[in-house]
Amino acid sequence: MTNALYRNARLIDPEAQTETLGWLRIENGVIAEIGDGDRAGGVDCGGLCLAPGIVDLGVKVGEPGERHKESFRTAGAAAAAGGVTTIVTRPDTTTPIDTPEVLDFVRRRGQEAAAVRFLPMAALTKARAGREMTEIGFLLDAGAVAFTDGDHVVADTKVFSRCMRYARSVGALIVAHPQDPGLSEGAAVTSGKFASLRGLPAVSPTAEKMGLERDLALVQMTGARYHADQISTASALPALARAKAEGLDVTAGVSIHHLTLNELDVADYRTFFKIKPPLRAETDRIAMIDAVRDGLIDVICSMHTPQDEESKRLPFEAAASGAVGLETLLPAALRLYHAEQLTLPVLFRAMALNPARRLGLPGGRLRVGAPADLVLFDPDVPFVLDRARLRSKSKNTPFDGQRMQGRVETTLVGGDIVYRRGAS
Template sequence: MIVMDNEAEPETAHRPHRKPLALVNARLVDPASGLDAFGGLLIANGAIADLGMHITEGSIEGAESLDCGGRTVAPGLIDMMVFCGEPGHEHRETLATASRAAAAGGVTTICCMPNTDPVIDDVALVDFVLRRARDTALVHVHPMAAMTRDLMGEDMAELGLLRDAGAIAFTNGKTSVANAKLMRNVLSYAKDYGALIVHHLEDADLAQDGVMNEGEVATRLGLRGIPTEAETMMLDRDIRLVELTGGRYHAAQISCRASLEVIQAAKARGLPVTCGVSINHLTLNENDIGSYRTFFKMTPPLRSEEDRQAMVEGVASGDIDVIVSAHDPRGAEGKRRPFAEANDGAVGLETMLGAGLRLFHNGEITLHRLLNALSARPAELLGLAGGRLVKGAPADLALIDLEMPWTVAREDLRSKSKNTPFDEARFEGRALVTFVAGRPVYHYG
């Protein structure tokens, strides 16, 4: 049995474990191949060396072993939307604290959004994030660069140079590019580089100063609403531009049935279009705002229960490709305000898996579909080697107890900010051990 520290030291986080390690007596679940079988998995030199029923206690000479007790070994989760404060807002979150939160949630790769100060729209800033992550983070970190300078939506950034520097995709963060000609140019240039464009969907003029979903609940609370059309109209425009340019396009978050129908139609026409949904929009709805609870203020806003159910159906059918945490740390000074004045955003790296497993236990989404949207599909879209249980793949893994009950305690979150909508929520299932390059970077308990 291997003895693991509760959290690995940052400077050793990306070094392969020194001795081969056999995870035995495990349920191996690989959403990419459909594998679901009991057996073992051998880790050597930071990669998966072998897996199958033949790997048992003592079967591999010279290897340490970890008895998984029949629990699930799956690819580590890959989160395509993480807002991190570094550089510029380290009081809200750093790459180090975000990586510890990720590891505790079974997440082995995070994609950082460019909403920093300064904005990640320069080669030097891409390099800074990569170097800082290498020195301080426990998990893999890939920066998404700004598609427009300073995220202003006016001038296109140097996409080719940013991609060469290590940007994994391009986005305008939490704002949409309103200028259709500029968006066309972005998609055209991105196609030349084979780059993925990840776009936030909101028509700012239609949304105006809305703070929650438009409808009966907003009217009752006396709050200005944002119609679903603000999202769907922007998505429909973007799909037409994709058809015009052929560029690879990913809708960062959709939140309503009408947007799902637009995505389904685009995919039916064979367009290079994919989409994501946040774990919040899969498990919460506008009614959770209750008596102006600001931890439930998000962008896009929480929608109706009918729209939430549509999002679940989209993941279950595979029409929605990925699930993201939309991790967005906010301090008390930004959240403890009247609802209309409060910052939007919620932390989610540590709760994404537990919240997602609610859908599995309720019978709404199969385990394979859930894990596919959390690991295999984002790896495929981003061109990453992880997200799979196959020989030679990186040993970025999560050992998950699907049945373990636990209660979210805000004060125990590893994120610097504590703005979780799941405070005191009861979950069933969590990551017990998280491996990055074969090394345990988190151990529960």
């Protein structure tokens, strides 16, 4: 563990919601002291921002089964370069993570190969088929931090309620994808004039509202701990607000793509913009930003979903959904900061503090005794994103060729430097 002093930094504190010029000292891998003003010695940060490392809830890694799309080594390198110090992985691999044996393999692989902290989620139902509950208790003991079938909605309400009741009895967190599976099946874009003009199969935003309302009704019935992986439509927000007002143990996330892009970005069938749920109207995007600012939506995530060239270079309807996001999450989020829509403390509340709190982790905060998982970044430096230079094996980013602003200089995990810009 490295001992170090970082001074002359803009300290971004998501707990206190403050931004102050100060210094931070690391000892034995944890934050030992924090102070305002300047202090002699140590690393001069030159007025750059020093914030808690990002905790990215919902990252897909291709192991086991799709290592050609993303490995733990490449995902870890991309995360470190993006200021992500903890990746929370999804179980939607070719071999689903639905048994303690598979989970143990994945956990060991991640800890050996990833440069950052790694926490696995496990499948909620066997083979993610929505018919039979996994051994939640054994998987919890084996290291699973949450349970999800990813974008496979558990359509059988009785099965889902049984899963919720058992999860409630052992204190497990369920992460769900709120969509009505019947309405959303086969959809490629959001319904509306744009979808009609392009002749693409579409889904109404109502599918998300219906899916969320069903899930929240079951939460109310069972008392389960519940996190909606992605909310993307304004019509779903009232149900979320009611659930929170009633005191249900409910949180929600939104992907960075739904905060910074809209349905028109698909343009002439650009498949790098095909994600799930599909990009929404500009009014929905603005509503998501407002919900993050107000704290109604708790978490911003990358929903990192690597896809190879062959699965993306197909007609839009047939192309695979998903975009990589580990390395672009922070610069894309800084678009909202530069547009004066969200402050840096609010962004890091949603990207670091809240996901850490939801999972019961000690990180995500600038506090004495917290792990020294930190990101030092310049929020203002401009650059043009070149997808070929991304560290992920797959290069399916919608931001290719776009002007971005803000870049990571150094990433620390437990006080150790895992990324420094310009270092080989």
